[in-house]
Structure formats: structure tokens, C-alpha cells
Amino acid sequence: MQYFETTLDDYIWEDFKSLMSNPLLFNSYSDYFSILVEWIKKYKDDLENSAYWNRVGTVIDVDIKEYISTRPEILLNQESKRMFSLKPDTVDSFVMRLGNTLWDLVKFRSGKDCPRCKDDELNYVVAEVLKTAEKKLILECDTCGRALNIDGTEWSNGVALIHPANETVVNRCIDAN
Numbered sequence: 001m002q003y004f005e006t007t008l009d010d011y012i013w014e015d016f017k018s019l020m021s022n023p024l025l026f027n028s029y030s031d032y033f034s035i036l037v038e039w040i041k042k043y044k045d046d047l048e049n050s051a052y053w054n055r056v057g058t059v060i061d062v063d064i065k066e067y068i069s070t071r072p073e074i075l076l077n078q079e080s081k082r083m084f085s086l087k088p089d090t091v092d093s094f095v096m097r098l099g100n101t102l103w104d105l106v107k108f109r110s111g112k113d114c115p116r117c118k119d120d121e122l123n124y125v126v127a128e129v130l131k132t133a134e135k136k137l138i139l140e141c142d143t144c145g146r147a148l149n150i151d152g153t154e155w156s157n158g159v160a161l162i163h164p165a166n167e168t169v170v171n172r173c174i175d176a177n
Ligand SMILES: [Zn+2]
Pocket: 114, 115, 116, 117, 118, 120, 141, 142, 143, 144, 145, 146
């Protein structure tokens, strides 16, 4: 089977760039998140066939007021350059960029370093195992993708959808154990 990477259509990119005329776009992290999500939902049919859609699909329905990260890495005053100046070649690279951005805004950091990447912090996430629909709070490194149980052992329960976690979810799961 031949594999073609789908090129990102110009009209989608032009419409995405038009978000910059919204004065609220870079007003706050939660405004930025909400405006991106609203736009992504409008173009869902064009974007959801990407191999990276899963990462976006699990984050676009969270209530950002409850999930906003206390420590995003992106800087709003640099987003016009980082996010909107260079057109991604493919739908995949665009969806990856969108996913990384949305996740940065909801990431709940654990304060624990990844055992492999050392200086990189693990994030709390909720893994939904596709086979069993079981949901479990785990730790994930966004640099190497390593997944660990809360007790630090390796997590390997097959293919899972990764959802963001927030403080309420983490406290509830930790209390239950
Ligand atoms: Zn790592």
C-alpha cells in the first residue's frame, strides 16, 4: 500500500490565520485554548483523518476553566510567530502542532522527572484502554512517550486514548488507592 501524506489545503490555512484578527486570541491562555478549539471543531472533518488526531480529539471537549494549566510553556506574545507564520506542509504536521499546543495549555505536571529523559517532567494523564474501556490515571512523558503507573512501574496495557487530567481527577484517583 502506498502512503501519501495529505497536503494541508491553502484555504484551511488562510482561515486559520484569520483567527489572528480576533482581539481575544492572545488575551489569555484560556481564551487562546477556546478560540483554537472552536476553530478545530469547524474543520474536524478535514483534520480527523490525521494519524495525530487522537491527541486532539481527547482534549477539545474538556472544560478549559477546570483544566487550564498553571504552567504552560508557550508564551502568548510569541504565538503569532510560532503558530501562525509558517504553513505546515501536511495535515499531519498541522494536527500535531495543534495537539501539542492544546496539550501544553492543559498539562497537569506531576513534579516527577521522567526516568529516561531526566530533566523532563512527567504529566498526569488519564489512559482509556480501548479494549476494556477502563480508565486509569497514569504518568506520561511528552518527550519520549513513556507511560508509568502512579507507583513508578511501567504501564503497558495496550492501545489507549490519552485524556488530560486535572487536580480534581488526580486527587480522586489517589484517594481511591
Ligand atoms: Zn521521557
